[in-house]
Amino acid sequence: MSTLTLNVNGRAHTVDVEPATPLLYVLGDDLALNGPKFGCGLGQCGACTVIVRGRAVRSCVTPVGTIGGAEVTTLEGLGTIERPHPIQQAFIDEQAAQCGFCLNGVILTAKAFLDQNPTPSDAQLTQALATTLCRCFAHTRMLRAIKRYAGLRAPQKQASVEPASGSAERGRV
Amino acid sequence: MSAMTKDARAALTRAGFSRRQLLKGAGALVVTFSTARLAESIGAEPLSQGQFGTQNARVGAQLDSWIAIAADGAVTAYTGKCELGQGMFTVQMQLIAEELSVPLSRVTLIQCDTSMTPDQGTTSGSQSTPTNFNERNLAQAGATAREALLRLAAERLAVPVDRLALSDGVISVRGDGSRRVSYGDLIGGKTFNLTLSATAKRKPAGEWSVLGKPIARVDLPAMATGQFEFVHNVRVPGMLHGRVVRPPAVGATLIGVDESSVRGLPGFVRVVVTRNFVGVVCEKTWQAVQAVQQLKATWTPGVGLPAHGDFHGYMRRQPSRDALLVNSKDVDQQLARAASVVNATYLYPYQMHGSMSSSCAVADVRGDRATIWSPTQSAYPVRSGAAMILGLAPDKVRVIFTRGSGCYGINGADTVSFDAAVLSQAVGTPVRVQLSRKDEMAWENYGLAFVIDQRIGVDSSGAILAWDYEAWSPTRGGRPGYDRPGNVITGLLLGYEPQPFSPRTPAPEPGGTFNNNSNAAPSYVTGCVGGACRGAGTVKSERVLSHTIASPFFTGPLRSPSRLQNTFAHECFLDEVAAHVRADPVAYRVRHLSDARLSEVVKRAAAAAQWDARPSPRPDLRKTGVARGRGIACVAYEGDNGYSAMVADVDVDQATGAVTLTRIIVAQDCGPISNPDGMKNQIEGGALQGMSRALGEEVTWDEQKVTSVDWRTYRSLPLGFAVPTVESVLINRTDAEATGSGETAITVAAAALGNAIFDATGARVRQVPFTPDRVKAALDARG
Numbered sequence: 001m002s003t004l005t006l007n008v009n010g011r012a013h014t015v016d017v018e019p020a021t022p023l024l025y026v027l028g029d030d031l032a033l034n035g036p037k038f039g040c041g042l043g044q045c046g047a048c049t050v051i052v053r054g055r056a057v058r059s060c061v062t063p064v065g066t067i068g069g070a071e072v073t074t075l076e077g078l079g080t081i082e083r084p085h086p087i088q089q090a091f092i093d094e095q096a097a098q099c100g101f102c103l104n105g106v107i108l109t110a111k112a113f114l115d116q117n118p119t120p121s122d123a124q125l126t127q128a129l130a131t132t133l134c135r136c137f138a139h140t141r142m143l144r145a146i147k148r149y150a151g152l153r154a155p156q157k158q159a160s161v162e163p164a165s166g167s168a169e170r171g172r173v
Numbered sequence: 174m175s176a177m178t179k180d181a182r183a184a185l186t187r188a189g190f191s192r193r194q195l196l197k198g199a200g201a202l203v204v205t206f207s208t209a210r211l212a213e214s215i216g217a218e219p220l221s222q223g224q225f226g227t228q229n230a231r232v233g234a235q236l237d238s239w240i241a242i243a244a245d246g247a248v249t250a251y252t253g254k255c256e257l258g259q260g261m262f263t264v265q266m267q268l269i270a271e272e273l274s275v276p277l278s279r280v281t282l283i284q285c286d287t288s289m290t291p292d293q294g295t296t297s298g299s300q301s302t303p304t305n306f307n308e309r310n311l312a313q314a315g316a317t318a319r320e321a322l323l324r325l326a327a328e329r330l331a332v333p334v335d336r337l338a339l340s341d342g343v344i345s346v347r348g349d350g351s352r353r354v355s356y357g358d359l360i361g362g363k364t365f366n367l368t369l370s371a372t373a374k375r376k377p378a379g380e381w382s383v384l385g386k387p388i389a390r391v392d393l394p395a396m397a398t399g400q401f402e403f404v405h406n407v408r409v410p411g412m413l414h415g416r417v418v419r420p421p422a423v424g425a426t427l428i429g430v431d432e433s434s435v436r437g438l439p440g441f442v443r444v445v446v447t448r449n450f451v452g453v454v455c456e457k458t459w460q461a462v463q464a465v466q467q468l469k470a471t472w473t474p475g476v477g478l479p480a481h482g483d484f485h486g487y488m489r490r491q492p493s494r495d496a497l498l499v500n501s502k503d504v505d506q507q508l509a510r511a512a513s514v515v516n517a518t519y520l521y522p523y524q525m526h527g528s529m530s531s532s533c534a535v536a537d538v539r540g541d542r543a544t545i546w547s548p549t550q551s552a553y554p555v556r557s558g559a560a561m562i563l564g565l566a567p568d569k570v571r572v573i574f575t576r577g578s579g580c581y582g583i584n585g586a587d588t589v590s591f592d593a594a595v596l597s598q599a600v601g602t603p604v605r606v607q608l609s610r611k612d613e614m615a616w617e618n619y620g621l622a623f624v625i626d627q628r629i630g631v632d633s634s635g636a637i638l639a640w641d642y643e644a645w646s647p648t649r650g651g652r653p654g655y656d657r658p659g660n661v662i663t664g665l666l667l668g669y670e671p672q673p674f675s676p677r678t679p680a681p682e683p684g685g686t687f688n689n690n691s692n693a694a695p696s697y698v699t700g701c702v703g704g705a706c707r708g709a710g711t712v713k714s715e716r717v718l719s720h721t722i723a724s725p726f727f728t729g730p731l732r733s734p735s736r737l738q739n740t741f742a743h744e745c746f747l748d749e750v751a752a753h754v755r756a757d758p759v760a761y762r763v764r765h766l767s768d769a770r771l772s773e774v775v776k777r778a779a780a781a782a783q784w785d786a787r788p789s790p791r792p793d794l795r796k797t798g799v800a801r802g803r804g805i806a807c808v809a810y811e812g813d814n815g816y817s818a819m820v821a822d823v824d825v826d827q828a829t830g831a832v833t834l835t836r837i838i839v840a841q842d843c844g845p846i847s848n849p850d851g852m853k854n855q856i857e858g859g860a861l862q863g864m865s866r867a868l869g870e871e872v873t874w875d876e877q878k879v880t881s882v883d884w885r886t887y888r889s890l891p892l893g894f895a896v897p898t899v900e901s902v903l904i905n906r907t908d909a910e911a912t913g914s915g916e917t918a919i920t921v922a923a924a925a926l927g928n929a930i931f932d933a934t935g936a937r938v939r940q941v942p943f944t945p946d947r948v949k950a951a952l953d954a955r956g
Contacts, residue, residue, distance in 0.1 A: 028405075034399050034403070038607055039531070040531070040610040044883060078399075081400055084394065092394055098579055098854060099529070101577070103396050132891055132892045133891055135578070135862070135889060136529075139861055
């Protein structure tokens with residue numbers, strides 16, 4: 001075991017863990033965070049995603065010892081129930097979930113991607129989500145939420161973002 | 174839909190999405206308002222009907238077991254139908270708010286906790302809405318409470334009931350608003366002491382202001398911000414972490430475990446071995462993950478598995494249990510007389526629930542008491558099964574349903590609840606168990622493989638004369654129910670047997686009344702049994718024969734169990750016959766349907782799709798390049814539990830066999846709609862999950878073991894695929910019974926897709942999944 005300092009959601013945490021321990025287990029067991037989820041433990045589904053150095057990282061296959069002093073952002077680090085981050089608000093506005101277990105991976109993967117690529121093509125967005133799963137298949141709503149958030153981030157693209165509710169457009173991506 | 178409303182936010186706070194808050198709040202309510210129910214629920218005797226009896230779900234007849242009203246007017250409702258991601262939590266809050274004329278923010282709902290809520294069995298089978306939104310159970314509790322409150326107010330205000338109006342938790346005299354009394358003043362803190370009234374009137378749909386509206390999910394803000402407490406996030410003081418070691422092959426039994434292989438590992442606590450059950454408990458999750466990898470366990474070889482490539486042939490050769498759903502006894506004569514006969518065989522693989530998360534549970538077993546935080550659909554049955562395994566009385570076991578990831582049927586939720594209970598009992602402290610991805614996928618109760626032989630005879634006008642169906646499907650285990658823990662892997666490893674299987678040939682003649690619960694009969698037959706015809710169609714000559722065989726793998730309900738497989742075969746085959754007689758697939762369906770609601774969804778879906786009435790395949794068919802087509806399929810789910818029709822548009826790359834969906838339209842009638850946005854969400858998710866199952870999902874195995882054990886070997890369509898548009902046409906029938914809507918759209922997906930591929934290319938793919946190789950083979954077979 002060794003003592004490590006982790007910077008998570010703007011706070012420093014000192015933990016006593018084996019450096020080979022995947023970051024996910026430290027976030028859940030030691031820091032009692034609910035955002036990052038164990039889905040597969042193999043880096044195949046995205047449920048465990050966190051943002052490190054601006055990039056989406058699969059924490060279930062990332063040894064905690066490799067994080068160093070980098071800032072780690074989890075889903076609870078984006079916003080709160082009272083003050084959700086705009087991408088979280090977009091998912092709430094679009095009612096883009098069923099069981100909600102995949103939301104962590106979907107929201108953080110999309111956010112990290114859009115932060116790097118503010119005006120992606122549909123093909124680029126599809127590629128970015130190529131290994132992110134939602135087994136309830138709330139896909140149409142989630143893609144709508146992601147595009148809504150992309151539209152907010154890049155106002156010049158807003159014309160391509162479709163209305164969210166109250167019209168026949170509901171149900172389209 | 175706007176951001177979370179103030180009401181919804183307050184409701185969320187009240188509902189207390191953290192477990193601690195929930196228990197604290199609920200505890201107070203129970204003590205204050207419902208001590209009678211508390212005694213009934215967790216007291217020793219009243220709920221026990223024999224130690225482990227297979228009693229049916231026991232639903233409270235007492236109003237107080239459903240609804241309590243506090244002195245401040247807050248309403249608490251108790252339900253045995255749980256939120257699984259389908260929106261049942263929010264919509265049941267809407268129901269109570271509506272029936273009691275209070276804002277959503279004043280309703281607290283407590284779900285699926287064996288110490289507090291009614292035993293409503295399992296949340297499954299598209300039965301939650303039929304059960305709780307018609308003239309019984311939760312809805313009737315709401316109506317009974319409303320009537321009781323009006324009666325009390327009439328006495329208090331000394332006016333007849335018909336002069337009273339309810340609004341916002343207050344009852345006032347019409348035309349004299351100064352004469353009023355609140356629910357809190359009438360009953361707050363006291364019990365109703367009434368049984369549910371069969372005659373209490375529900376509020377008419379025309380007066381609804383909360384129910385029937387697209388109310389936002391109250392749990393979504395917490396989920397989107399990482400605040401929501403799933404069962405994976407339950408943390409109990411002193412909690413340790415367990416993992417299980419499953420056998421390396423199907424049917425392998427344990428020879429021995431070398432505990433010294435893990436004894437010195439950091440955080441190691443205990444190896445637990447009971448018969449063939451092996452688990453390890455450590456202080457932390459990662460330590461347990463490593464310990465099970467390093468544990469030296471020796472097993473016998475497995476029993477050997479039938480060849481995967483020949484499994485459908487294998488099923489035909491096995492001893493079977495045979496059943497006739499319907500038999501007009503003239504099918505062979507009618508087929509002999511027909512102008513022409515069409516035959517086809519449809520094949521369906523085992524598929525898995527493949528939940529987003531591998532299953533997780535937390536158990537705290539100490540002495541003669543146990544508490545289990547479980548994502549099960551079956552809180553009371555799991556309580557009973559866990560009690561058997563632990564050697565405790567059922568009333569000493571409390572199961573608190575705590576949400577996991579979407580299950581779509583019996584995933585690993587029940588088995589992991591048993592795992593956690595066994596490990597906690599062994600170490601005497603709370604233990605959290607989360608299965609590995611492989612443990613989940615290799616041992617869950619799979620959805621059924623099927624072989625379906627279809628035969629239809631048509632007359633010279635193209636009308637169907639006779640329909641002959643014969644199918645084979647496997648079974649082993651299933652839901653554990655109240656007394657069959659051996660129906661899932663943990664119970665089997667502990668020494669409990671699965672439900673016995675006994676072959677029976679020939680099938681007895683159909684008895685009782687026609688019940689198309691599994692959609693084994695196509696919608697187009699009359700369904701005449703015992704002189705009564707309850708089918709949805711017009712074809713009088715009908716035979717539906719099913720053979721069940723012993724499965725090498727555990728099986729169990731997977732979203733639209735058997736209904737999906739049967740509907741795939743029926744709706745594709747109907748399309749084949751329509752093509753054979755050069756009829757338009759929509760018109761040909763309607764021609765053979767007698768059920769007006771089913772015909773209606775077919776017509777509405779076709780209209781929304783601007784369906785071009787013509788036979789399939791498309792007239793200008795070319796055998797190269799990308800071909801475009803459309804297909805339709807419909808179902809009366811379980812015969813009468815929801816009506817759905819889907820039109821799917823596809824592009825087929827004829828060089829590769831790759832299929833791309835471009836548009837899906839679903840028309841659906843589920844009676845009165847409780848939450849239109851929730852219904853759309855279920856349609857959209859069901860349609861796309863159905864397409865994932867149709868295009869790529871298949872359980873695979875070798876001679877010894879299952880080989881589809883992760884997301885590379887079991888293919889689910891990711892968020893990043895060419896997602897088609899999904900449009901819903903909702904038919905709101907407020908004069909009908911409320912039916913399920915969670916399994917309707919998925920049921921028709923594979924058939925609509927298969928029919929669209931045929932329309933585009935003239936190639937019929939009769940085996941799911943429609944992988945590019947399989948589609949390409951069908952394209953090549955056109956010549």
